[in-house]
Amino acid sequence: MTAHLLPPGIEVFERGWLSANNILHFSDNDVSLVDSGYCAHKNLTVDLVCNALKKHQLPKLNKLVNTHLHSDHCGGNAALATAFNCEIYIPAAEEIAVKNWDSTLLSYDNLGQECPQFAHHAVLIPGEEILLGKYVWKILAAPGHDPHSIMLYEADHRILISADALWEEGFGVIFPELWGEAGFEEVAQTLDLIETIPVDLVIPGHGAPFTDVARSLSIARSRLDYLASDPGRNARHGAKVLLKYRLLEWRSRDIAQVNDWIANTPALISAAKLLNMDIDEFIQWLPKALVKSGAAKLEGETLVDLA
Structure with missing residues (x-):
């Protein structure tokens, strides 16, 4: 268990694999949620937030931040916006696709998935910072699994919200390679970036938070070498994951x-x-x-x- 390693003002709702983890950040001045799960679980996501607001005696959810716009990370956006009238922050590179609601550019048609339409209010720009609850987080570009994905890093407590760029036992499917776009090198660069950051705790997009970052990076690099050495392996793996x-x-x-x-x-x-x-x-x-x-x-x- 790693809950005791979380500083005050952060709570992780660990979800099943259909929905990405949700991370609640709260203080007297701001209440934010990172990622909103899949649309099929939207009612549970709303209930989790409602219960947390009540437990911590918080007045409202101010903003919802998406690490990337795969349907398991933003499928609850529309429901949360309706329930809490919160602002939605998305990676800057996705702004036009969301504004025009281009479901092809947003991957939902391509991956055979669903995501209810939502509107955004602000963008996340790599290199800039954002206040989530009590702490200021740096926004980091994390291409590979998704070309527009970001991670969030809090330096004082050395916490990385890695989304699908790094899990305890690997990383998310390298989808761009399925349709002929670069992905393997981008994953390697993102793993290299993580290695340069002092990290004591990783909160991944799926699975429990973990502390042995060196071990997870080693597993991820081994996995990447295996997939990149034969692109057919990534295609077979990605196809099975999608089904x-x-x-x-x-x-x-x-x-x-x-x-x-x-x-x-x-x-x-x-x-x-x-x-x-x-x-x-x-x-x-x-x-x-x-x-x-x-x-x-x-x-x-x-x-x-x-x-």
């Missing part, structure tokens, strides 16, 4: 519906091309690969999630 993520929400799905979703998800079509498979071959392969990995099972004509 698993969707299945977490579905819980179970008729295989014909699963196959239709695969055939109409652009990132998976790109993955098939990287693997030199035609789409019919890929559709046959992907559910079986997920079953073989132990993440799902087939019951007749139904694909069922396994936790």
